[in-house]
Amino acid sequence: VKRALTHANRKPVIFRQLFDTSGSSTYTYLIADGPGGEAVLIDPVLEMVDRDLKLIDELGVKLKYAVNTHCHADHVTGSGAIKAARPEVRSIIAAASGAQADIKIGHGDRIEFGSMFLEVRATPGHTDGCLSYVCDDMVFTGDAVLIRGCGRTDFQQGSADRLYESVHTQIFSLPNDTIIYPAHDYKGHRCSTVGEEKALNPRLGSGKTKDEFVEIMANLNLPYPKKIDEALPKNMVCGIQEGMPTPA
Protein backbone atom coordinates (compact mmCIF):
# COMPACT_ATOMS: atom_id res chain seq x y z
CA VAL A 1 0.00 0.00 0.00
CA LYS A 2 1.44 3.31 -1.13
CA ARG A 3 1.30 6.12 1.39
CA ALA A 4 2.27 8.78 -1.06
CA LEU A 5 1.32 11.74 1.06
CA THR A 6 2.31 10.48 4.46
CA HIS A 7 5.76 11.09 5.73
CA ALA A 8 7.74 9.73 8.59
CA ASN A 9 8.52 12.18 11.39
CA ARG A 10 6.03 14.65 10.08
CA LYS A 11 5.97 17.73 12.23
CA PRO A 12 2.42 18.85 12.83
CA VAL A 13 2.90 22.27 11.32
CA ILE A 14 -0.38 24.12 11.08
CA PHE A 15 -0.98 25.74 7.73
CA ARG A 16 -4.21 27.34 6.61
CA GLN A 17 -5.08 29.22 3.49
CA LEU A 18 -8.01 31.54 4.13
CA PHE A 19 -10.04 33.45 1.55
CA ASP A 20 -11.54 36.92 1.83
CA THR A 21 -15.22 36.32 1.18
CA SER A 22 -15.99 40.04 1.57
CA GLY A 23 -14.91 40.96 -1.93
CA SER A 24 -11.17 41.39 -2.52
CA SER A 25 -10.43 37.70 -3.22
CA THR A 26 -7.38 38.00 -0.99
CA TYR A 27 -5.71 34.95 0.50
CA THR A 28 -4.61 35.16 4.10
CA TYR A 29 -2.19 32.52 5.33
CA LEU A 30 -1.84 31.18 8.84
CA ILE A 31 1.31 29.24 9.63
CA ALA A 32 2.01 27.96 13.12
CA ASP A 33 4.74 25.90 14.65
CA GLY A 34 2.32 23.16 15.65
CA PRO A 35 -0.45 23.21 18.26
CA GLY A 36 0.35 25.63 21.06
CA GLY A 37 3.15 27.12 19.00
CA GLU A 38 3.85 30.56 17.66
CA ALA A 39 2.12 31.69 14.48
CA VAL A 40 2.28 34.25 11.70
CA LEU A 41 -0.62 35.56 9.67
CA ILE A 42 0.31 36.72 6.18
CA ASP A 43 -1.85 39.43 4.56
CA PRO A 44 -4.79 39.64 6.94
CA VAL A 45 -7.81 41.52 5.60
CA LEU A 46 -9.67 44.00 7.83
CA GLU A 47 -13.13 42.51 7.20
CA MET A 48 -11.97 38.98 8.04
CA VAL A 49 -10.07 39.68 11.26
CA ASP A 50 -12.78 38.26 13.52
CA ARG A 51 -12.77 34.99 11.58
CA ASP A 52 -9.00 34.81 11.66
CA LEU A 53 -8.66 35.49 15.39
CA LYS A 54 -11.39 32.94 16.12
CA LEU A 55 -9.52 30.29 14.17
CA ILE A 56 -6.26 31.19 15.89
CA ASP A 57 -7.93 30.79 19.27
CA GLU A 58 -9.62 27.55 18.29
CA LEU A 59 -6.35 26.08 17.10
CA GLY A 60 -4.67 27.23 20.28
CA VAL A 61 -1.74 28.95 18.61
CA LYS A 62 -0.05 32.19 19.61
CA LEU A 63 -0.11 34.86 16.95
CA LYS A 64 3.26 36.61 16.94
CA TYR A 65 3.30 38.63 13.72
CA ALA A 66 0.81 40.11 11.27
CA VAL A 67 2.91 40.09 8.13
CA ASN A 68 2.17 42.05 4.97
CA THR A 69 3.58 41.19 1.55
CA HIS A 70 3.15 44.80 0.50
CA CYS A 71 1.06 47.93 0.87
CA HIS A 72 -2.14 46.70 -0.76
CA ALA A 73 -4.32 48.92 -2.92
CA ASP A 74 -7.38 46.68 -3.14
CA HIS A 75 -8.25 46.08 0.51
CA VAL A 76 -7.39 47.41 3.96
CA THR A 77 -4.90 45.29 5.88
CA GLY A 78 -6.16 43.64 9.06
CA SER A 79 -2.88 44.37 10.85
CA GLY A 80 -4.22 47.36 12.76
CA ALA A 81 -7.41 45.65 13.89
CA ILE A 82 -5.44 42.62 14.99
CA LYS A 83 -3.10 44.78 17.05
CA ALA A 84 -6.06 46.58 18.59
CA ALA A 85 -7.50 43.22 19.67
CA ARG A 86 -4.18 41.56 20.53
CA PRO A 87 -1.66 44.18 21.63
CA GLU A 88 1.10 41.57 21.83
CA VAL A 89 1.02 41.02 18.06
CA ARG A 90 3.55 42.98 16.03
CA SER A 91 2.94 44.14 12.48
CA ILE A 92 5.51 43.72 9.73
CA ILE A 93 5.97 45.32 6.33
CA ALA A 94 8.88 46.13 4.03
CA ALA A 95 10.94 49.19 4.95
CA ALA A 96 10.92 49.96 1.24
CA SER A 97 7.13 50.32 1.30
CA GLY A 98 7.38 53.54 3.24
CA ALA A 99 4.45 52.34 5.34
CA GLN A 100 4.31 52.24 9.12
CA ALA A 101 4.57 48.99 11.06
CA ASP A 102 6.14 47.73 14.26
CA ILE A 103 8.90 45.99 12.35
CA LYS A 104 10.26 47.00 8.98
CA ILE A 105 12.14 44.38 7.08
CA GLY A 106 14.02 43.77 3.88
CA HIS A 107 15.72 41.23 1.69
CA GLY A 108 17.59 38.54 3.60
CA ASP A 109 15.79 39.03 6.89
CA ARG A 110 14.13 36.17 8.70
CA ILE A 111 10.78 36.26 10.44
CA GLU A 112 11.13 33.68 13.20
CA PHE A 113 8.25 31.98 15.00
CA GLY A 114 8.75 28.93 17.16
CA SER A 115 11.33 26.79 15.40
CA MET A 116 10.19 28.02 11.99
CA PHE A 117 10.94 31.09 9.93
CA LEU A 118 9.99 32.96 6.81
CA GLU A 119 12.90 33.89 4.58
CA VAL A 120 12.36 37.37 3.21
CA ARG A 121 13.01 38.02 -0.47
CA ALA A 122 12.64 41.45 -2.03
CA THR A 123 10.49 41.17 -5.14
CA PRO A 124 9.77 44.78 -6.15
CA GLY A 125 7.98 45.70 -9.35
CA HIS A 126 4.30 45.65 -8.47
CA THR A 127 5.30 48.08 -5.70
CA ASP A 128 8.70 49.14 -4.40
CA GLY A 129 8.08 47.35 -1.11
CA CYS A 130 6.87 43.97 -2.35
CA LEU A 131 8.31 41.07 -0.40
CA SER A 132 7.96 37.35 -0.97
CA TYR A 133 8.29 34.92 1.90
CA VAL A 134 9.82 31.48 1.56
CA CYS A 135 8.81 28.87 4.14
CA ASP A 136 10.22 25.48 3.35
CA ASP A 137 8.64 24.24 0.14
CA MET A 138 6.17 27.14 -0.04
CA VAL A 139 6.59 30.70 -1.28
CA PHE A 140 4.12 33.47 -0.54
CA THR A 141 4.44 35.77 -3.49
CA GLY A 142 1.98 38.54 -2.73
CA ASP A 143 1.12 40.19 -6.03
CA ALA A 144 4.53 39.53 -7.61
CA VAL A 145 3.40 36.21 -9.07
CA LEU A 146 -0.28 35.36 -9.32
CA ILE A 147 -1.53 32.07 -10.76
CA ARG A 148 -1.06 32.53 -14.51
CA GLY A 149 -0.69 36.25 -13.93
CA CYS A 150 0.97 38.97 -11.87
CA GLY A 151 0.14 42.19 -10.10
CA ARG A 152 -0.27 45.34 -12.16
CA THR A 153 2.69 47.68 -12.58
CA ASP A 154 0.93 50.94 -13.42
CA PHE A 155 0.44 52.28 -9.89
CA GLN A 156 2.38 52.48 -6.62
CA GLN A 157 5.86 52.84 -8.14
CA GLY A 158 5.14 49.91 -10.41
CA SER A 159 7.83 48.83 -12.85
CA ALA A 160 7.44 45.93 -15.23
CA ASP A 161 11.19 45.86 -15.73
CA ARG A 162 11.83 45.42 -12.00
CA LEU A 163 9.02 42.89 -11.61
CA TYR A 164 10.46 40.70 -14.36
CA GLU A 165 13.88 40.79 -12.70
CA SER A 166 12.41 40.08 -9.26
CA VAL A 167 10.39 37.10 -10.39
CA HIS A 168 13.12 35.55 -12.47
CA THR A 169 15.87 35.98 -9.89
CA GLN A 170 13.90 35.43 -6.66
CA ILE A 171 10.93 33.17 -7.46
CA PHE A 172 11.68 31.20 -10.60
CA SER A 173 15.07 30.34 -9.11
CA LEU A 174 13.38 28.25 -6.41
CA PRO A 175 12.97 24.48 -6.92
CA ASN A 176 10.26 23.64 -9.46
CA ASP A 177 8.07 21.89 -6.89
CA THR A 178 7.98 24.91 -4.58
CA ILE A 179 4.32 25.71 -4.02
CA ILE A 180 3.33 29.27 -4.94
CA TYR A 181 0.71 30.81 -2.66
CA PRO A 182 -0.30 34.20 -4.09
CA ALA A 183 -2.10 37.11 -2.43
CA HIS A 184 -5.11 36.69 -4.71
CA ASP A 185 -6.87 34.44 -7.13
CA TYR A 186 -10.05 35.23 -8.97
CA LYS A 187 -10.79 31.91 -10.67
CA GLY A 188 -11.04 29.52 -7.74
CA HIS A 189 -7.46 28.31 -7.94
CA ARG A 190 -5.60 27.98 -4.67
CA CYS A 191 -1.97 27.56 -5.51
CA SER A 192 0.50 26.78 -8.24
CA THR A 193 4.13 25.74 -8.35
CA VAL A 194 7.31 27.40 -9.55
CA GLY A 195 7.64 24.84 -12.34
CA GLU A 196 4.08 25.42 -13.43
CA GLU A 197 4.37 29.21 -13.58
CA LYS A 198 7.73 29.03 -15.36
CA ALA A 199 6.06 26.88 -18.01
CA LEU A 200 2.58 28.35 -18.13
CA ASN A 201 2.46 31.92 -16.82
CA PRO A 202 1.46 33.80 -19.98
CA ARG A 203 3.23 36.98 -18.91
CA LEU A 204 6.27 35.99 -16.90
CA GLY A 205 6.85 32.40 -17.95
CA SER A 206 6.46 30.43 -21.13
CA GLY A 207 9.72 31.81 -22.49
CA LYS A 208 8.65 35.47 -22.43
CA THR A 209 11.55 37.91 -22.58
CA LYS A 210 11.73 41.01 -20.44
CA ASP A 211 10.91 43.17 -23.44
CA GLU A 212 7.84 41.09 -24.19
CA PHE A 213 6.75 41.32 -20.55
CA VAL A 214 7.20 45.10 -20.47
CA GLU A 215 5.17 45.34 -23.68
CA ILE A 216 2.38 43.15 -22.24
CA MET A 217 2.20 45.17 -19.04
CA ALA A 218 2.16 48.48 -20.91
CA ASN A 219 -0.91 47.39 -22.86
CA LEU A 220 -3.21 45.90 -20.23
CA ASN A 221 -5.50 48.94 -20.18
CA LEU A 222 -6.76 48.11 -16.71
CA PRO A 223 -9.38 50.27 -15.00
CA TYR A 224 -8.42 52.56 -12.13
CA PRO A 225 -8.18 50.38 -8.97
CA LYS A 226 -11.54 50.59 -7.23
CA LYS A 227 -10.45 50.81 -3.60
CA ILE A 228 -7.03 52.41 -4.02
CA ASP A 229 -8.00 55.86 -2.73
CA GLU A 230 -9.50 54.37 0.42
CA ALA A 231 -7.09 51.51 0.98
CA LEU A 232 -3.69 53.11 0.39
CA PRO A 233 -3.79 55.81 3.08
CA LYS A 234 -4.98 53.25 5.61
CA ASN A 235 -2.42 50.67 4.60
CA MET A 236 0.38 53.22 4.78
CA VAL A 237 -0.31 53.24 8.53
CA CYS A 238 -0.75 49.46 8.61
CA GLY A 239 -4.52 49.69 8.89
CA ILE A 240 -4.49 51.60 12.16
CA GLN A 241 -7.07 54.35 12.21
CA GLU A 242 -8.21 56.41 15.13
CA GLY A 243 -11.55 55.31 16.47
CA MET A 244 -11.41 52.05 14.58
CA PRO A 245 -13.71 49.56 16.29
CA THR A 246 -11.99 46.75 18.07
CA PRO A 247 -12.96 43.33 16.73
CA ALA A 248 -15.12 41.30 19.11
Next chain:
Amino acid sequence: VKRALTHANRKPVIFRQLFDTSGSSTYTYLIADGPGGEAVLIDPVLEMVDRDLKLIDELGVKLKYAVNTHCHADHVTGSGAIKAARPEVRSIIAAASGAQADIKIGHGDRIEFGSMFLEVRATPGHTDGCLSYVCDDMVFTGDAVLIRGCGRTDFQQGSADRLYESVHTQIFSLPNDTIIYPAHDYKGHRCSTVGEEKALNPRLGSGKTKDEFVEIMANLNLPYPKKIDEALPKNMVCGIQEGMPTPA
Protein backbone atom coordinates in the same frame (compact mmCIF):
# COMPACT_ATOMS: atom_id res chain seq x y z
CA VAL B 1 17.91 24.77 9.86
CA LYS B 2 14.57 23.11 10.34
CA ARG B 3 12.86 21.92 7.21
CA ALA B 4 9.56 21.19 8.88
CA LEU B 5 7.50 20.84 5.74
CA THR B 6 9.99 19.13 3.51
CA HIS B 7 10.14 15.39 3.48
CA ALA B 8 12.64 12.94 2.12
CA ASN B 9 11.48 10.82 -0.80
CA ARG B 10 8.48 13.00 -1.36
CA LYS B 11 6.42 11.74 -4.25
CA PRO B 12 5.32 14.61 -6.45
CA VAL B 13 1.63 13.93 -6.00
CA ILE B 14 -0.45 16.66 -7.59
CA PHE B 15 -3.22 17.92 -5.38
CA ARG B 16 -5.40 20.93 -6.08
CA GLN B 17 -8.37 22.31 -4.25
CA LEU B 18 -10.52 24.35 -6.63
CA PHE B 19 -13.42 26.63 -5.71
CA ASP B 20 -16.66 27.21 -7.58
CA THR B 21 -16.66 30.96 -8.18
CA SER B 22 -20.03 30.76 -9.97
CA GLY B 23 -22.07 30.68 -6.77
CA SER B 24 -22.35 27.30 -5.04
CA SER B 25 -19.14 27.60 -2.99
CA THR B 26 -18.32 24.01 -3.92
CA TYR B 27 -14.82 22.64 -3.67
CA THR B 28 -13.59 20.45 -6.49
CA TYR B 29 -10.48 18.38 -5.85
CA LEU B 30 -7.92 17.24 -8.37
CA ILE B 31 -5.58 14.47 -7.30
CA ALA B 32 -3.05 12.99 -9.71
CA ASP B 33 -0.35 10.43 -9.41
CA GLY B 34 2.34 12.94 -10.31
CA PRO B 35 3.04 14.67 -13.63
CA GLY B 36 1.87 12.54 -16.55
CA GLY B 37 -0.03 10.29 -14.18
CA GLU B 38 -3.65 9.34 -13.84
CA ALA B 39 -6.00 11.70 -12.04
CA VAL B 40 -9.37 11.88 -10.34
CA LEU B 41 -11.58 14.93 -10.02
CA ILE B 42 -13.87 14.91 -6.99
CA ASP B 43 -17.14 16.86 -7.21
CA PRO B 44 -16.71 18.78 -10.45
CA VAL B 45 -19.21 21.63 -10.97
CA LEU B 46 -20.85 22.15 -14.37
CA GLU B 47 -20.01 25.85 -14.61
CA MET B 48 -16.33 25.25 -13.82
CA VAL B 49 -15.63 22.33 -16.17
CA ASP B 50 -13.72 24.44 -18.69
CA ARG B 51 -11.40 25.72 -15.97
CA ASP B 52 -10.87 22.23 -14.60
CA LEU B 53 -10.11 20.61 -17.96
CA LYS B 54 -7.73 23.44 -18.81
CA LEU B 55 -5.82 22.87 -15.57
CA ILE B 56 -5.74 19.12 -16.17
CA ASP B 57 -4.28 19.71 -19.63
CA GLU B 58 -1.79 22.26 -18.38
CA LEU B 59 -0.56 19.91 -15.68
CA GLY B 60 -0.33 17.10 -18.23
CA VAL B 61 -2.27 14.56 -16.20
CA LYS B 62 -4.76 12.00 -17.48
CA LEU B 63 -8.22 12.33 -16.01
CA LYS B 64 -9.58 8.85 -15.33
CA TYR B 65 -12.61 9.39 -13.11
CA ALA B 66 -15.10 12.15 -12.34
CA VAL B 67 -16.04 11.19 -8.81
CA ASN B 68 -19.09 12.45 -6.91
CA THR B 69 -19.40 12.40 -3.14
CA HIS B 70 -23.20 12.37 -3.49
CA CYS B 71 -26.12 13.53 -5.56
CA HIS B 72 -25.88 17.27 -4.93
CA ALA B 73 -28.91 19.50 -4.51
CA ASP B 74 -27.17 22.86 -4.75
CA HIS B 75 -25.35 22.66 -8.08
CA VAL B 76 -25.23 20.51 -11.21
CA THR B 77 -22.36 18.05 -11.31
CA GLY B 78 -19.76 18.56 -14.04
CA SER B 79 -19.52 14.81 -14.66
CA GLY B 80 -21.71 14.83 -17.75
CA ALA B 81 -19.99 17.80 -19.36
CA ILE B 82 -16.59 16.27 -18.66
CA LYS B 83 -17.64 13.00 -20.30
CA ALA B 84 -19.01 14.90 -23.29
CA ALA B 85 -15.62 16.60 -23.71
CA ARG B 86 -13.48 13.62 -22.72
CA PRO B 87 -15.28 10.36 -23.59
CA GLU B 88 -12.55 8.29 -21.93
CA VAL B 89 -13.42 9.64 -18.48
CA ARG B 90 -15.78 7.52 -16.41
CA SER B 91 -18.21 8.96 -13.89
CA ILE B 92 -18.60 7.52 -10.41
CA ILE B 93 -21.30 7.81 -7.77
CA ALA B 94 -22.65 5.68 -4.91
CA ALA B 95 -24.96 2.84 -5.93
CA ALA B 96 -27.04 3.86 -2.92
CA SER B 97 -27.67 7.28 -4.47
CA GLY B 98 -29.94 5.76 -7.09
CA ALA B 99 -28.30 8.08 -9.63
CA GLN B 100 -26.85 7.06 -12.97
CA ALA B 101 -23.10 6.88 -13.56
CA ASP B 102 -20.61 4.69 -15.39
CA ILE B 103 -19.46 3.10 -12.17
CA LYS B 104 -21.53 2.68 -9.03
CA ILE B 105 -19.62 2.08 -5.86
CA GLY B 106 -20.07 1.45 -2.18
CA HIS B 107 -18.36 1.10 1.16
CA GLY B 108 -15.01 -0.66 1.02
CA ASP B 109 -14.42 -0.12 -2.69
CA ARG B 110 -11.25 1.44 -3.98
CA ILE B 111 -10.97 3.97 -6.76
CA GLU B 112 -7.54 3.32 -8.24
CA PHE B 113 -5.56 5.79 -10.34
CA GLY B 114 -1.90 5.29 -11.09
CA SER B 115 -0.33 3.91 -7.94
CA MET B 116 -2.82 5.77 -5.76
CA PHE B 117 -6.35 5.08 -4.65
CA LEU B 118 -9.31 6.54 -2.83
CA GLU B 119 -10.74 4.34 -0.11
CA VAL B 120 -14.52 4.54 -0.21
CA ARG B 121 -16.41 4.95 3.06
CA ALA B 122 -20.19 5.06 3.22
CA THR B 123 -21.25 8.10 5.26
CA PRO B 124 -25.05 8.30 4.75
CA GLY B 125 -27.23 10.76 6.62
CA HIS B 126 -27.15 13.93 4.51
CA THR B 127 -28.32 11.64 1.69
CA ASP B 128 -28.53 7.85 1.46
CA GLY B 129 -25.73 7.78 -1.09
CA CYS B 130 -23.14 9.98 0.61
CA LEU B 131 -19.61 8.65 0.34
CA SER B 132 -16.41 9.92 1.87
CA TYR B 133 -13.08 9.23 0.24
CA VAL B 134 -9.87 8.64 2.17
CA CYS B 135 -6.61 9.31 0.35
CA ASP B 136 -3.62 8.97 2.62
CA ASP B 137 -3.81 11.68 5.25
CA MET B 138 -6.75 13.43 3.59
CA VAL B 139 -10.47 12.67 3.72
CA PHE B 140 -12.97 14.17 1.30
CA THR B 141 -16.16 14.30 3.30
CA GLY B 142 -18.67 15.76 0.84
CA ASP B 143 -21.49 17.24 2.92
CA ALA B 144 -21.15 14.72 5.76
CA VAL B 145 -18.71 16.92 7.65
CA LEU B 146 -18.31 20.58 6.81
CA ILE B 147 -15.90 22.89 8.64
CA ARG B 148 -17.67 23.53 11.97
CA GLY B 149 -20.87 22.22 10.43
CA CYS B 150 -22.49 19.46 8.37
CA GLY B 151 -24.92 19.01 5.50
CA ARG B 152 -28.61 19.38 6.19
CA THR B 153 -30.67 16.29 6.88
CA ASP B 154 -34.14 17.50 5.97
CA PHE B 155 -34.15 16.58 2.27
CA GLN B 156 -32.97 13.72 0.06
CA GLN B 157 -33.59 10.89 2.54
CA GLY B 158 -31.75 12.87 5.18
CA SER B 159 -31.40 11.35 8.64
CA ALA B 160 -29.62 13.07 11.50
CA ASP B 161 -29.43 9.75 13.32
CA ARG B 162 -27.61 8.10 10.43
CA LEU B 163 -25.35 11.10 9.85
CA TYR B 164 -24.19 11.08 13.47
CA GLU B 165 -23.39 7.36 13.24
CA SER B 166 -21.60 7.82 9.92
CA VAL B 167 -19.42 10.67 11.09
CA HIS B 168 -18.51 9.09 14.40
CA THR B 169 -17.72 5.64 13.00
CA GLN B 170 -16.20 6.60 9.63
CA ILE B 171 -14.67 10.07 9.95
CA PHE B 172 -13.90 10.77 13.59
CA SER B 173 -12.27 7.33 13.79
CA LEU B 174 -9.50 8.50 11.46
CA PRO B 175 -6.23 9.82 12.93
CA ASN B 176 -6.61 13.29 14.45
CA ASP B 177 -4.23 14.87 11.95
CA THR B 178 -6.18 13.62 8.94
CA ILE B 179 -7.05 16.68 6.86
CA ILE B 180 -10.75 17.15 6.19
CA TYR B 181 -11.58 18.54 2.76
CA PRO B 182 -15.33 19.22 2.57
CA ALA B 183 -17.57 19.77 -0.45
CA HIS B 184 -18.28 23.34 0.58
CA ASP B 185 -17.25 26.19 2.75
CA TYR B 186 -18.92 29.55 2.97
CA LYS B 187 -16.52 31.47 5.23
CA GLY B 188 -13.28 31.27 3.32
CA HIS B 189 -11.90 28.28 5.17
CA ARG B 190 -10.24 25.61 3.11
CA CYS B 191 -9.84 22.59 5.29
CA SER B 192 -9.91 21.31 8.82
CA THR B 193 -8.67 18.21 10.58
CA VAL B 194 -10.38 15.28 12.27
CA GLY B 195 -9.00 16.36 15.64
CA GLU B 196 -10.23 19.88 15.11
CA GLU B 197 -13.78 18.89 14.17
CA LYS B 198 -13.98 16.37 17.02
CA ALA B 199 -13.10 19.18 19.41
CA LEU B 200 -14.80 22.14 17.77
CA ASN B 201 -17.65 21.09 15.48
CA PRO B 202 -20.63 22.62 17.28
CA ARG B 203 -23.04 19.98 15.99
CA LEU B 204 -21.13 16.74 15.65
CA GLY B 205 -18.14 17.24 17.91
CA SER B 206 -17.49 19.03 21.19
CA GLY B 207 -19.02 16.14 23.12
CA LYS B 208 -22.47 16.37 21.54
CA THR B 209 -24.55 13.22 21.97
CA LYS B 210 -26.62 11.72 19.17
CA ASP B 211 -29.80 12.97 20.82
CA GLU B 212 -28.40 16.48 21.01
CA PHE B 213 -27.36 16.32 17.36
CA VAL B 214 -30.81 15.10 16.27
CA GLU B 215 -32.37 17.93 18.25
CA ILE B 216 -30.06 20.52 16.67
CA MET B 217 -30.76 19.26 13.16
CA ALA B 218 -34.52 19.21 13.75
CA ASN B 219 -34.50 22.88 14.67
CA LEU B 220 -32.33 24.49 12.00
CA ASN B 221 -35.34 25.98 10.17
CA LEU B 222 -33.39 26.24 6.92
CA PRO B 223 -34.98 27.69 3.79
CA TYR B 224 -35.97 25.42 0.89
CA PRO B 225 -32.77 24.65 -1.08
CA LYS B 226 -32.61 27.17 -3.91
CA LYS B 227 -31.40 24.99 -6.76
CA ILE B 228 -32.77 21.62 -5.65
CA ASP B 229 -35.57 21.40 -8.23
CA GLU B 230 -33.17 22.12 -11.06
CA ALA B 231 -30.10 20.29 -9.76
CA LEU B 232 -31.50 17.00 -8.51
CA PRO B 233 -33.04 15.70 -11.76
CA LYS B 234 -29.83 16.55 -13.61
CA ASN B 235 -27.60 15.02 -10.99
CA MET B 236 -29.64 11.83 -10.92
CA VAL B 237 -28.36 11.30 -14.48
CA CYS B 238 -24.86 12.48 -13.53
CA GLY B 239 -25.31 15.83 -15.20
CA ILE B 240 -25.84 14.42 -18.68
CA GLN B 241 -28.57 16.25 -20.52
CA GLU B 242 -29.52 15.98 -24.15
CA GLY B 243 -28.33 18.90 -26.19
CA MET B 244 -25.98 20.05 -23.47
CA PRO B 245 -23.23 22.17 -25.02
CA THR B 246 -19.82 20.59 -25.06
CA PRO B 247 -17.22 22.62 -23.18
CA ALA B 248 -14.70 24.31 -25.43
